[in-house]
Amino acid sequence: MSITLWGRLNSANVQKAVWALEELELPYEHVPLGGAWGGLDTPEYRAMNPNGLVPTLRDGDLTLWESHAIVRYLGAEYGSGLLFPMEARDRAAVDQWTDWTATTFQPAWIALFWNLVRTPPVKQDPAAIGRALAATSRCFEILESRLSAVSYLGGASFSYADIVAGAALYRWSTMDIERPVLPAVAAWHERLDGRRAFRKAINVPYDELRGR
Ligand SMILES: N[C@@H](CCC(=O)N[C@@H](CS)C(=O)NCC(=O)O)C(=O)O
Structure with a gap:
């Protein structure tokens, strides 16, 4: 699966997703968006994230927004106990x-x-x-x-x-x-x-x- 993360790196909510990806040593493509980069109002982005906010993560056919849901998903899918307790x-x-x-x-x-x-x-x-x-x-x-x-x-x-x-x-x-x-x-x-x-x-x- 290939992972893409949209969002400017000086956003605290994007930083949580970056931290989880880096913690799990997952390869990902990063697309800066929001703030000085803009780009949150395009129909393509709104189709992925109707809030027009960052971060958004795509992993194969899964598209996800809300930083805590993203971090929890990465931990559950790739963490095998690291980040995400199994019990x-x-x-x-x-x-x-x-x-x-x-x-x-x-x-x-x-x-x-x-x-x-x-x-x-x-x-x-x-x-x-x-x-x-x-x-x-x-x-x-x-x-x-x-x-x-x-x-x-x-x-x-x-x-x-x-x-x-x-x-x-x-x-x-x-x-x-x-x-x-x-x-x-x-x-x-x-x-x-x-x-x-x-x-x-x-x-x-x-x-x-x-x-x-
Ligand atoms: N509850 C959302 C909040 C997302 C949010 O407020 N993102 C801010 C950045 S921290 C945003 O997109 N602001 C508009 C912008 O960066 O242009 C989450 O945790 O992902």
Whole structure:
């Protein structure tokens, strides 16, 4: 099967798919799309992804959008235990942290990133930045509590939960903000940064996104 991934590499949601592909050492073709590249409104792209967003993945006759579904699929299809725990009981915690990232953690940190980085300084609202920082910090405190007890979000082993949540780490640790001191999160970040796939997918500069 040949795999194609559409999406700009400075998109956090695309980065999750890149991290999973690189983690599994799968060959794939990458097509930059969205942001400065545009191309999301063509009928061809909309036929694949009716949301007109990135990422989109094609693997043979399967076309898939939603970054978490993509990461979970890659793990299930190609991971054989790596990324995707085979036992439902082991997978439960992984899904819990994955869904929490989609519904709670990522909306918080993305709001912070939009207010602080993507909004031009003249239009920034310090109160909105403060609220987003407080909400994001609360999420990181929850991660700190979990990671004080286990090495990875799912437990003892690395999984797709670490990919979807860990996608925040480069931006969180480089944004111009005051961060709470979180030793377990810092140790988790260091563990993930030891992975080639993390460094390739996630440590991507975002200067091009400032004020846009
Ligand atoms: N829930 C979707 C969100 C996708 C999304 O919002 N993608 C953003 C980039 S992170 C996008 O396509 N923005 C338009 C653009 O890049 O031009 C997912 O996780 O895949």
